[in-house]
Amino acid sequence: MSEIRPTVVLTHGGFVDGSGWRGVYDRLRALGHDVRVVQNPTITLEGDVGAVKQVLDDIDGPAILVGHSYGGVVITEAGSDPRVTGLVYITAFAADKGESVLSLVANPAPGAPVPPILPPRDGFLLLDRDKFAASFAGDLPADQAAFMADSQVPWGLAAADGAVTEAAWQSKPSWYLVAADDKMIPPAAQRQMAQRAGATVREVEGSHAVYVSQPQAVVDLIHTAVEAA
Numbered sequence: 172m173s174e175i176r177p178t179v180v181l182t183h184g185g186f187v188d189g190s191g192w193r194g195v196y197d198r199l200r201a202l203g204h205d206v207r208v209v210q211n212p213t214i215t216l217e218g219d220v221g222a223v224k225q226v227l228d229d230i231d232g233p234a235i236l237v238g239h240s241y242g243g244v245v246i247t248e249a250g251s252d253p254r255v256t257g258l259v260y261i262t263a264f265a266a267d268k269g270e271s272v273l274s275l276v277a278n279p280a281p282g283a284p285v286p287p288i289l290p291p292r293d294g295f296l297l298l299d300r301d302k303f304a305a306s307f308a309g310d311l312p313a314d315q316a317a318f319m320a321d322s323q324v325p326w327g328l329a330a331a332d333g334a335v336t337e338a339a340w341q342s343k344p345s346w347y348l349v350a351a352d353d354k355m356i357p358p359a360a361q362r363q364m365a366q367r368a369g370a371t372v373r374e375v376e377g378s379h380a381v382y383v384s385q386p387q388a389v390v391d392l393i394h395t396a397v398e399a400a
Contacts, residue, residue: 184240185326194386216333250339262350295325355379
């Protein structure tokens with residue numbers, strides 16, 4: 172009797188929603204994968220983990236969690252669920268126990284890019300619209316980057332400051348796609364987190380929006396993870 176192939180669960184990060192996964196979704200489906208996209212509210216980490224678990228509850232069998240950016244913190248916390256067989260980080264925060272996005276970016280290395288996050292307003296964060304393209308989506312067409320900047324989803328401070336209570340990569344296999352041109356999460360920090368997690372690493376020339384600009388590279392890594400898991 173053949174084993175059930177895990178369902179792929181895609182989890183987005185801050186400032187965006189799940190629609191950015193469309194290119195990845197279509198390619199995974201074409202390869203025969205079952206795929207779900209989490210529309211996590213990005214208000215609190217607890218709420219986003221709950222959104223992932225709701226999706227897991229609707230899946231019959233195991234799952235691979237994929238997280239982009241802040242979505243990496245979400246899958247790190249949600250990934251301890253026994254139904255999860257592996258974790259895929261797409262230029263994401265592979266946080267350890269007690270860490271949050273805000274703690275991980277608190278002391279940037281000299282010369283490292285600093286995301287153009289505006290001062291919080293009513294408990295939410297946004298990126299400077301005029302600097303969005305250069306920092307988040309440098310390898311996307313200008314009109315597409317402009318649309319992403321103008322359709323930003325406010326990111327809750329409670330989500331950005333949400334700390335991991337148990338790091339699933341400590342006990343689950345993981346994979347990591349480093350985006351070498353990322354201006355939101357410094358590539359050196361990505362490599363360090365991937366190494367700490369013991370992840371299988373691939374690297375591409377791409378912006379923070381690599382999941383949109385290079386969906387095939389993302390799909391190749393996810394497919395590898397599913398086959399291994």
